Amino acid sequence: MAILEAENIFAGYGKSEILHGVSMHLEEGEIVTIIGPNGAGKSTLLKAIMGYISIFNGIILWKAEDITYLRPDQKVRRGFGYVPQLGNVFPSLSVRENLEMGGFTAGKEATERGIQKAFELFPVLAESAKKKAGTLSGGQRQMLGMARALMTEPQLLMLDEPSAGLAPKVSEQVFESIQDIHEKTGTGIIIIEQDAYHSLRISNRGYVLVMGQNEFEDRADKILANEKIREAYLGG
Numbered sequence: 522m523a524i525l526e527a528e529n530i531f532a533g534y535g536k537s538e539i540l541h542g543v544s545m546h547l548e549e550g551e552i553v554t555i556i557g558p559n560g561a562g563k564s565t566l567l568k569a570i571m572g573y574i575s576i577f578n579g580i581i582l583w584k585a586e587d588i589t590y591l592r593p594d595q596k597v598r599r600g601f602g603y604v605p606q607l608g609n610v611f612p613s614l615s616v617r618e619n620l621e622m623g624g625f626t627a628g629k630e631a632t633e634r635g636i637q638k639a640f641e642l643f644p645v646l647a648e649s650a651k652k653k654a655g656t657l658s659g660g661q662r663q664m665l666g667m668a669r670a671l672m673t674e675p676q677l678l679m680l681d682e683p684s685a686g687l688a689p690k691v692s693e694q695v696f697e698s699i700q701d702i703h704e705k706t707g708t709g710i711i712i713i714e715q716d717a718y719h720s721l722r723i724s725n726r727g728y729v730l731v732m733g734q735n736e737f738e739d740r741a742d743k744i745l746a747n748e749k750i751r752e753a754y755l756g757g
């Protein structure tokens with residue numbers, strides 16, 4: 522059963538419409554990758570689902586509840602987690618403080634448990650607990666961003682280009698972490714990616730978004746085997 526269903530979403534900034542009727546869904550525990558050229562509206566779709574921008578038309582259902590117009594904090598309470606592409610950590614706070622901020626809605630004990638879980642999931646963060654987030658490497662910073670989002674124990678984790686700007690080896694580690702998160706928490710995950718190859722490798726399904734509209738969707742393995750799509754969106 523789909524836990525998230527976004528149906529025919531029209532959304533944008535001010536009066537400027539960027540998404541012209543986009544639909545997607547996520548089954549419980551699935552990993553789904555959304556690919557597409559720069560400017561297609563991928564980040565905009567996540568912001569619309571999360572409640573950061575106005576939805577002009579369409580409907581978003583979460584476990585069959587209409588949540589289209591809920592605020593981001595209301596969506597977090599229902600189990601939404603979101604890691605934006607930029608600014609997903611506070612550089613001047615320590616790793617531990619970043620995690621505490623991520624759990625501030627959960628109370629002190631739950632936060633402490635969450636931090637221990639995060640340190641088990643990302644040992645490198647445990648080693649750097651007292652370091653300022655701004656001194657972390659790009660890959661570590663991305664892991665901290667994800668660990669922070671996990672503090673509220675989301676059932677839906679949305680990741681905006683988790684591998685952006687990372688060296689190929691580091692990018693691979695980030696996708697291994699994402700797979701690890703998935704196995705250990707069972708959370709559903711939506712990943713937006715430019716470098717879609719690794720992302721599709723760990724996904725159940727994928728969507729191609731072009732100019733604010735659905736272009737194509739299929740099982741991830743089929744997308745990876747599709748020559749036309751590979752040539753157009755996965756660098757051949």
Ligand SMILES: Nc1ncnc2c1ncn2[C@@H]1O[C@H](COP(=O)(O)OP(=O)(O)O)[C@@H](O)[C@H]1O
Pocket residue numbers: 534539557558559560561562563564565566
């Ligand atoms: N804050 C914003 N205000 C106005 N327009 C924006 C804003 N953010 C993105 N856009 C526009 O929305 C379109 C889609 O952008 P985006 O969703 O970031 O694409 P993608 O993530 O697929 O690269 C682009 O034309 C971009 O210029």
Ligand SMILES: [Mg+2]
Pocket residue numbers: 563564565606
């Ligand atoms: Mg984007």
